[in-house]
Amino acid sequence: MEVDYGNIKVIGFDADDTLWVNETYFREAEEHFAQLLENYETKNKIDQELFKMEMQNLEIYGYGIKGFLLSMIESALDLSNNTVSQATLAQILNLGKEMISRPVELLEGVTHVLEQLQDKYRLIVLTKGDLLDQERKLEKSGLSQYFHHVEVLSDKKEENYKNLLDHLEINVKEFLMIGNSLKSDVLPIIGLGANAVHVPFHTTWAHEKVPVEEQTGNYLTLNSITEIMKYLN
CATH class of the missing domain: 3.40.50.1000 (HAD superfamily/HAD-like)
Structure with missing residues (x-):
């Protein structure tokens, strides 16, 4: 051309x-998120539901790590039928904080x-x-x-x-x-x-x-x- x-x-x-x-860190977080919820669903299903939640939340949270973090928490609650432990939610919060603090x-x-x-x-x-x-x-x-x-x-x-x-x-x-x-x-x-x-x-x-x-x-x-x-x- x-x-x-x-x-x-x-x-x-x-x-x-x-x-x-940037995007590499989101994919790594998704991998960890799927591992945290492996007792509730398959990785493929977890990935699909998280992406669907992100799309639903875009107009509310916009783009970025914070919106992604909130979507992970909401997905964890949905996938576990609100039975996910506080310890797991704390680990999900740490995933977001780690993303924000990365060099x-x-x-x-x-x-x-x-x-x-x-x-x-x-x-x-x-x-x-x-x-x-x-x-x-x-x-x-x-x-x-x-x-x-x-x-x-x-x-x-x-x-x-x-x-x-x-x-x-x-x-x-x-x-x-x-x-x-x-x-x-x-x-x-x-x-x-x-x-x-x-x-x-x-x-x-x-x-x-x-x-x-x-x-x-x-x-x-x-x-x-x-x-x-x-x-x-």
């Missing part, structure tokens, strides 16, 4: 699984790319999730110095992006979004007429997966975030 980013002035970066590791593991090449781009472009973070948790991760990451603006969105649909770009007075033709999720970081941006780069992460939450027939549009897919330098220099 031939691309021309000569008119780009602002670059937006997703945070989780684009700048640092931030930057993805390879992220710091180098930001260092190369910071003086040439206006860099911003556009992520979704829990505000406190995302602010904490950004501070732990040591990457704050590279960004002109950080926005934690409740969701990442076309309307969310449009409202933000309008608020920041960013011309869509001068904007490039880089992220790991086709559903959240790429397709809504393409729908606005802006530019997007897809950098897949090895693990994708089921809610973020896009059917093959919907994976269409004029966007660039890279194996690593470092490859973007070929198109911006």
Whole structure:
């Protein structure tokens, strides 16, 4: 695919699984959760019920670890018919606390790319999730110095992006979004007429997966975030 980013002035970066590791920790927590409840149901059934609970709760809790934790507790109560022990509930709470307190593991090449781009472009973070948790991760990451603006969105649909770009007075033709999720970081941006780069992460939450027939549009897919330098220099 031939691309021309000569008119780009602002670059937006997703945070989780684009700048640092995130989804891996959710999958690990799910494994531990299934082990805690193995006396009540099969792992497959536990995984299915937890995901169903997360989807039901998205509008209430939003995205992030806290909503995930509350969904685990609610699922444990349902799967056990309200007989799950206080000790097990305490262990589930600890799973969430451990996720929140984990160190931030930057993805390879992220710091180098930001260092190369910071003086040439206006860099911003556009992520979704829990505000406190995302602010904490950004501070732990040591990457704050590279960004002109950080926005934690409740969701990442076309309307969310449009409202933000309008608020920041960013011309869509001068904007490039880089992220790991086709559903959240790429397709809504393409729908606005802006530019997007897809950098897949090895693990994708089921809610973020896009059917093959919907994976269409004029966007660039890279194996690593470092490859973007070929198109911006």
